[in-house]
Amino acid sequence: xxxxxxxxxxxxxxxxxxxxxxxxxxxxxxxxxxxxxxxxxxxxxxxxxxxxxxxxxxxxxxxxxxxxxxxxxxxxxxxxxxxxxxxxxxxxxxxxxxxxxxxxxxxxxxxxxxxxxxxxxxxxxxxxxxxxxxxxxxxxxxxxxxxxxxxxxxxxxxxxxxxxxxxxxxxxxxxxxxxxxxxxxxxxxxxxxxxxxxxxxxxxxxxxxxxxxxxx
Numbered sequence: 427x428x429x430x431x432x433x434x435x436x437x438x439x440x441x442x443x444x445x446x447x448x449x450x451x452x453x454x455x456x457x458x459x460x461x462x463x464x465x466x467x468x469x470x471x472x473x474x475x476x477x478x479x480x481x482x483x484x485x486x487x488x489x490x491x492x493x494x495x496x497x498x499x500x501x502x503x504x505x506x507x508x509x510x511x512x513x514x515x516x517x518x519x520x521x522x523x524x525x526x527x528x529x530x531x532x533x534x535x536x537x538x539x540x541x542x543x544x545x546x547x548x549x550x551x552x553x554x555x556x557x558x559x560x561x562x563x564x565x566x567x568x569x570x571x572x573x574x575x576x577x578x579x580x581x582x583x584x585x586x587x588x589x590x591x592x593x594x595x596x597x598x599x600x601x602x603x604x605x606x607x608x609x610x611x612x613x614x615x616x617x618x619x620x621x622x623x624x625x626x627x628x629x630x631x632x633x634x635x636x637x638x639x640x641x642x
Contacts, residue, residue, distance in 0.1 A: 440495035454522035541571035552630030
């Protein structure tokens with residue numbers, strides 16, 4: 427069963443200066459999926475460690491952002507012929523042991539499977555969650571652990587019109603009538619400072635993404 431999953435699904439993991447956690451993340455994910463690290467301009471040993479652990483690594487010469495890293499990973503997964511992709515954060519907050527559960531939902535015919543975290547970290551996330559549930563039936567649109575049928579991250583559904591903090595694929599899919607389901611997931615504390623930021627700066631980015639999703 428696990429070998430079939432690894433043949434069908436690629437784990438896309440954007441990473442920016444995650445040398446403290448990337449080895450453990452790769453070790454855990456490689457049990458269940460083909461691991462593709464998108465090194466978004468790291469200046470530490472993220473790329474070197476990832477290669478040493480046997481992951482395939484795509485590198486951006488400069489930091490282009492989370493959304494661009496996802497798009498690079500999705501494009502490579504399509505080129506390699508994967509049927510499904512799953513995204514996870516490089517900080518170790520997501521449990522790789524849940525990959526088979528996400529895969530199972532895709533096999534049942536769902537187009538996108540969205541993780542629903544047991545705790546949110548920012549005020550902006552609670553606001554986005556409220557609108558996500560009310561408008562699109564998605565409890566936690568900002569969760570970084572999501573699985574997709576590769577068709578949902580191809581073509582028009584994946585056009586990047588704004589920085590959606592990784593939510594555009596799911597929201598666009600709902601609007602196009604695709605089948606989306608959420609499943610509850612636990613989260614672990616990250617090992618160091620959050621790359622996304624804290625305080626007003628992070629909340630401003632989240633609320634801007636919500637505004638664009640609502641009105642553009």
